[in-house]
Amino acid sequence: MIHSLFLVNQAGDIFLEKHWKSVISRSIVDYFFDAQNKADSPVDIPPVIATPHHYLIPVYRCNIYFVSVCMTEVPPLFVVEFLHRVIDTFEDYFSECTESSIKENYVVVYELLDEMLDNGYPLATEANILKELIKPPNILRTVVNTVTGKSNVSEVLPTGQLSNIPWRRAGVKYTNNEAYFDVIEEVDAIIDKQGATVSAEIHGYIDCAVKLSGMPDLTMSFVNPRLFDDVSFHPCVRYKRWESDRILSFVPPDGNFRLCSYHIGSGSVVAIPVYVRHNLSWQGGTIGKIDMTVGPKQTMGRTVEQVKVEIPMPKSVLNCTLTATQGKYSFDPVTKVLTWEIGKIDQTKLPNIRGSVNLTSGSSPAATNPTINVHFAISQLAVSGLKVNRLDMYGEKYKPFKGVKYITKAGRFQVRM
Numbered sequence: 001m002i003h004s005l006f007l008v009n010q011a012g013d014i015f016l017e018k019h020w021k022s023v024i025s026r027s028i029v030d031y032f033f034d035a036q037n038k039a040d041s042p043v044d045i046p047p048v049i050a051t052p053h054h055y056l057i058p059v060y061r062c063n064i065y066f067v068s069v070c071m072t073e074v075p076p077l078f079v080v081e082f083l084h085r086v087i088d089t090f091e092d093y094f095s096e097c098t099e100s101s102i103k104e105n106y107v108v109v110y111e112l113l114d115e116m117l118d119n120g121y122p123l124a125t126e127a128n129i130l131k132e133l134i135k136p137p138n139i140l141r142t143v144v145n146t147v148t149g150k151s152n153v154s155e156v157l158p159t160g161q162l163s164n165i166p167w168r169r170a171g172v173k174y175t176n177n178e179a180y181f182d183v184i185e186e187v188d189a190i191i192d193k194q195g196a197t198v199s200a201e202i203h204g205y206i207d208c209a210v211k212l213s214g215m216p217d218l219t220m221s222f223v224n225p226r227l228f229d230d231v232s233f234h235p236c237v238r239y240k241r242w243e244s245d246r247i248l249s250f251v252p253p254d255g256n257f258r259l260c261s262y263h264i265g266s267g268s269v270v271a272i273p274v275y276v277r278h279n280l281s282w283q284g285g286t287i288g289k290i291d292m293t294v295g296p297k298q299t300m301g302r303t304v305e306q307v308k309v310e311i312p313m314p315k316s317v318l319n320c321t322l323t324a325t326q327g328k329y330s331f332d333p334v335t336k337v338l339t340w341e342i343g344k345i346d347q348t349k350l351p352n353i354r355g356s357v358n359l360t361s362g363s364s365p366a367a368t369n370p371t372i373n374v375h376f377a378i379s380q381l382a383v384s385g386l387k388v389n390r391l392d393m394y395g396e397k398y399k400p401f402k403g404v405k406y407i408t409k410a411g412r413f414q415v416r417m
C-alpha cells in the first residue's frame with residue numbers, strides 16, 4: 001500500500017516526511033518536481049506518476065502537495081481518498097491545515113500518521129476514534145507534556161473501536177442538541193464563444209455538524225432523490241435502505257463529517273447560474289481591446305456573491321490598462337494572469353470591465369484567445385433542484401434543533417473567448 005508520504009510546500013521544500021516501511025530517499029520526489037514543472041497549474045499534474053520502481057500519487061490541497069509513494073500497483077482513488085482523510089483530520093485537530101500549523105504540531109502529526117496507517121494500510125481514520133486515541137493539542141496539555149515528558153497518546157483503547165458503529169463514541173452528552181446539514185454543489189462547466197453550454201455537471205456533497213446526546217438514529221428523505229447519478233456514502237449510512245426506499249438512514253458520528261458525495265452528470269440539464277459577455281480583439285500590432293460583462297442567469301432570484309474572474313493572458317502580453325465599474329482588477333506580470341474581483345453582482349447594474357491590452361514590442365497576438373475561469377457562490381440555492389424533504393430522529397426522547405443550508409459554488413467553470 002503506501003510506503004512513504006512527503007509534504008512539499010509551494011517553494012518546493014520537503015518540510016515533512018513519514019515512512020511506514022523502509023526509508024525511501026527524498027530524491028524520489030524529483031520525479032514529482034519534473035511533472036510539476038511541465039504542468040500549467042496544480043490541478044494539471046498527473047494523478048499517478050510512474051517511476052522505474054515506484055508510483056507517486058500526489059494530492060494538492062491547502063497550498064501543500066501531499067506526495068505518497070507506493071512500491072506496488074494500488075487503486076489510486078484509494079490512496080487519494082486516504083490523503084484527503086489525512087488533510088481533513090489535520091483541519092479537525094489544528095483548525096487549519098497549513099505549513100505553519102503542521103510544523104508547530106510535528107509530534108501530534110507523526111502520532112496521527114502512525115495511528116491512521118499501520119504498516120502502509122489504513123487503520124483508524126474516524127475523527128471520534130482518533131480523538132480518543134490522541135488528544136487534540138491545547139496550550140495546557142502542551143505545557144504539561146513538556147514538563148512531565150508525556151505524550152498525547154491515550155493508554156486506553158477507544159470505546160467505539162470494537163463496536164459495530166466505530167465512528168461514534170459512547171456516552172456522548174450535550175446541553176444543546178443540534179444537527180446542521182450543508183448541501184453544497186459545485187458546478188463544472190465549459191461555455192463556448194456564443195454562450196452555449198459544451199458540457200456541464202454538478203459535484204455535490206452534504207456536510208454535517210451533529211451534536212446530539214446518546215445514540216440517535218436519523219433518517220433524511222429528499223423531495224427528488226432520483227436526481228442522483230452517482231453517490232458515495234459515509235460508512236454510517238445503511239445502503240440497503242437507500243437502495244430500496246431512497247432514504248438516508250444512519251447513526252451519525254459525533255461532530256463534523258461528510259454524509260455523502262454525489263454527481264449529477266451531463267444526462268441531466270444543468271442550470272448555468274452566471275453568464276459572461278466578452279470581446280477581445282487585436283487591433284494592428286501590439287494593442288488589443290477587451291470588454292467583458294458578468295451577469296446572473298438561472299439563480300431563482302438569489303444573489304450571486306464572491307464573484308471572481310481569472311484570465312490567463314498570452315505570454316506576449318506586457319500589461320493591461322482597464323476600467324472596472326465594480327470591484328478591482330490586478331495583472332500579474334510574471335504569471336500573466338488578469339484577476340478581476342467583483343464581489344456581489346447587482347442585477348440593476350451589471351459589472352463591466354473594459355480597456356486595452358498591450359503586447360511586448362515585436363511580438364504578435366496569440367493564435368487563440370485565452371479561457372476565462374469564473375468563481376462564484378450563491379447562498380440558499382442548490383442549482384440541481386435537490387431539496388431535503390424531512391429529517392427524523394429515533395432512539396432518543398429529546399427534540400433536537402435541525403437546520404439545512406444550501407450553497408452553490410463554481411468548480412471548474414470555464415468560458416471560451
